Amino acid sequence: MTDLTPNHDDRPATRIGRRSLLKMTTAGVAAFGVAALSNASKSKAQTMTSEWDKVFPLSEKVDHEKVSFTNRYGITLVGDLYLPKNRADRRLPALAVGGPFGAVKEQSSGLYAQTMAERGFVTLAFDPSYTGESGGEPRNVTSPDISTEDVSAAVDYLGLHPSVDRERIGVIGICGWGGFVLNAVAADKRIKAVVASTMYDISRVSAHGYNDSVTPEQRAQTLEQLSRQRWADAEAGTPAYQPAFNVLKGGEPQFMVDYHDYYMTPRGYHPRAVNSGNSWTQTNPLSFMNMPLLNYIAEIAPRPVLLIHGENAHSRYMSETAYEAAAEPKELMIIPGASHTDLYDKVDVIPFDKLQSFFEQNLA
Template identity: 85%
Template sequence: MVSGPFGAVKEQSSGLHAQEMAERGFVTLAFDPSFTGESGGQPRNVASPDINTEDFSAAVDYLGLHPSVDRERIGVIGICGWGGMALNAVAVDKRVKAVVASTMYDMTRVMSRGYNDSVTPEQRAKTLEQLSRQRWDDAAKGTPAYQPPYNKLRGGEPQFMVDYHDYYSTPRGYHARAVNSGNSWTQTTPLSFMNMPILSYIKEISPRPVLFIHGEKAHSRYFSETAYAAAAEPKELVIIPGASHVDLYDKLDVIPFDRLSSFFQEHLV
């Protein structure tokens, strides 16, 4: 099964991964996380580490009951922010036999500490104060407030933000239902991530194997390197030369599908 990136829908990167793996002989499922895309739930465009971890286990439930699936040979691919969710899910869900985290984000780390852990305690406290009080505003109105539209360029953005725009906001990857394609998360979505470190139990994936894949030039590379260091054997970290974070969303000549296929053929036995 495949999901991600954070803020994407199944018609984007996860669907492409599922299609490519299906062509290599695997039964595949790409799904929209709860409250996004074509999945149910109100209000729309809400994420949380517990719900989105559960999404993977719910997909395992579904696949394990499907007549064309061997329930003892289920693997997971998580992309970007759903790479971290996939690792969290597999740590607790022993039915999954192997997991890949590609171009991974740890969303609990980036939301609570900022990029490269740059947020100060004072900044964190200010954000928590603001978001906590936003809950009262939302409750009074009976509907959540939303963040500004995602991936709208105004000039001066870092290259990785330009890369996100090039994927989500152009014909390359745009989809009307995607949060990242000019929509947005609720303002209070970060709250549930800010004191819930999802990779605390990453060692408990072992003895099942985990494969990390990341681009050499990705701004997010440190997430995979940190998670790889924390994980127990068997584990592998593959760095794709010259690749950026977004290159691993959809570039068929960059994503190592042959390695993905051989990894699952070896370990889903």
């Protein structure tokens, strides 16, 4: 384990007050819990855009093209494919990149993908099912299975591309997609190496709240509310949505201010992102609360796992416990002074040299 933290035992997650946590979890489902009926805007699927509308500039070192492919359930996914300009006719190693949870490919995953393409990999950042430019109705809903499937569908696409050596494919998951890629790699033996950066286990935080602070009684109450919301949705013929994400009212914990500073400012705002003032359906947490993502993480071995997390991230404990559950070969890299969202887009903080060496070694 690579631990660069000056004081490893001083876990920032434990310093979040219980009252603040329960305030956020709305009867125990963390930031993804049931909420009052809202008129918050919902992002719509739309025709695949041709213009560059990312929150980062296009690199002169890569070729870029918009692509689409279909997952195992017949949903069309839209992605951005990045290829090194100096690739000639070689078949190169490739990376599928997803996340964060509630983000789109024009944000963090696209930045990671483009940067890794500059370093010699064919990369694919994609919008998950039901979000962004990808298909699926209703909008802004997902499940552990659908998100895991989307990772493997991206691997399907890469493995058929003429510039890709299909025996050298890895994956990167950011935030909530860290959990999804770990789940996907456990089952999909085509994937040779995996990186989870600033990882969230969405099933864990949905089922048990931050720092596993939700009581059985609170969990039961939340499931009661979510279950009855299904009748309301069925009667209305359309799902109710949670309030708009990342709209601050004052008094929020620092990590929620950090989310706002990424998703709701020019730094990372994108109108198609769930997290940029849009919202998930109210019943979205249901399947996450009952279907743990990381039960089979040890079965990734003997393929290597690299977990990267910020020293000061409220979510750091999720990578630490995932590291404990994973089998060798594995590594946990703690970035000194970094918060959760620093690893979304701060290129001087994200350890791209480490990512490059990890994949060069393990996709050789």
